[in-house]
Amino acid sequence: MRKILAVAAIGATGLVLAACGQKQAQPQGGPPPVSVATPLQERVVDWNDFVGRFEAPQQVEVRARAGGYIQAIHFRDGQQVKAGQLLFTLDPRPAQAALAAAQAQANQARSDLKRAESLLAATAISREEFETRRAAAQVAEAGLRARELDLEFTRVTAPVSGVASDRRVDAGNVISGGTSNADVLTTIVSTNPIHFTFEASEAQLLTQQRQQGRGAGRVKVRLQDEAEYRWNGTVDFADNAVDASSGAFRMRAVVNNPNNFLKPGMFGRARVEGSGAYNAMLIPEEAVVADGARKVAYVVAGDGTVTMKPLQLGPLTGGLRVVKTGLRPDDRVIVNGIQRAQPGQKVTASTVKITHKAPTPSTTPLPTAAPAATATPVGAQ
Structure with a gap:
């Protein structure tokens, strides 16, 4: 009898301890606080991002077509010259x-x-x-x-307009004239407009071709120390075949360079317009949650319950992610405190407003591979 009473007492003690543990596991202070916002609605344009290099549309080695004694030089090293301008005079x-x-x-x-x-x-x-x-x-x-x-x-003139290099031969020398490298007097490169060459993937090429005639083809370029894409141009050339070994496709844009600031050989990051303008909803990148292979957002209902909505995402714009499908304009998306939320549980929601992040200059070298696609609001172009 005493053994039975002892076992019963131990069992009762266990039940009391379990009840205490369950009581301690309950959240204190009510549902956890989170910040919610309705998607930002804007009209945007998709852009494909590339890394490329500037090249001179024309580069000419200036030679004398006849030999003789160089009597005078009529330009300064690095001077902007025009086609037909006198550069050298032979006796x-x-x-x-x-x-x-x-x-x-x-x-x-x-x-x-x-x-x-x-x-x-x-x-x-x-x-x-x-x-x-x-x-x-x-x-x-x-x-x-x-x-x-x-x-x-005996009058050597500039065959094209552009920027002259330094003179390779001084006045007083005798040249033979002709096509050998020893007879190069200077070189001229044209820089306004200037070419920007880059390589696109096959998928980007298909997108570009499908969007032709619908406003696509504009190009914006920024240098590695610039925050804004301030150099404007247009795609004017696409190669006639895809490289079978790399799957890359060579393309070229003509970029305005009125002050000759851009030099051949410089690297730049370019955005090539990949779509016409369309209406889009945007949420912060931090509000997108990975659920296995899916991307989802946590949405708070009117009673504070958290639900999960699968998303079809578009490109980034100003730190915000374009949502193509999956959200309604009046959905309250969790944008802060998402780690405290769980689908099916309730939260205490405070409303905030979604805004774009200000761009900052890049201090890292340009990558050798193209980053992901981006988008911009129509008014920011």
Whole structure:
């Protein structure tokens, strides 16, 4: 009997302790506090992000087409030059002397041909002799034109507009003229507008092609020390094939560069317009929860109960994630304190407002791979 009473007492004690433990596990102070907000509604444009390099549309090595003594240089190193502007002058005297001799020969040949025409009319010379004199006159005229070109080539002008490099040869040197690297006098690169080249994936290419004709194709570029995409351009070239080894597709944009600030060889991060403007709902990236392979948001009902809604997400814009489907405009999404919320439980919700985050300059080197796609509000373009 005493054993039975002892076992009963132990059992009662266990029940009391279990009840105390359950009482201690109950949350204190009511439902946990969270912050909720309705999705921000804006009209946005999707952009695909790329990393690329600026290239000169034209790059020309300036050479003299005739040899001679460099008499003068007519530009400063690094100067902006225009097509046809005089850069170098060779000593023209040898070419002038050769031209004078060719002129004399041409005059004599013309005179001989005119006299031969009179003699042929009077049958004083044969037709064969007349043709010989006419051929001599033509050769003399060709020689005259060649000597005129030699004189013209003593003036070396800019073949294109752009920025000149430093001079490779100083005045006082004698050059041979021609196409060898030793005869390069300077180089000129055109920089306004300037090209921005980048590689797109096959999926990005398909998106770009499907959006053509619907406002897509604009380009915005920023440098690695800039927070804003301040350089504007347009896609003007897409390669004719996808690289089978990498799956990449080469594209090019023409970017305005009025002050020649952008230089060939610079890296930049570009946004290429991937869609026309559309209405979208946006929530903070922190409000998106991973539920296995799904992305969900926690929504608070009118009675404070937390529910979970699967989302179809779009790109980022100003720290906010575009939600394509899954939310209603009046849904109260948990944006702060989400770690304290559980589906099916109640919370104490305080309402806040969703705003964009201010951009900050990047201090890290540009990546070699393209980041994820982004979007921007229509009014921020």
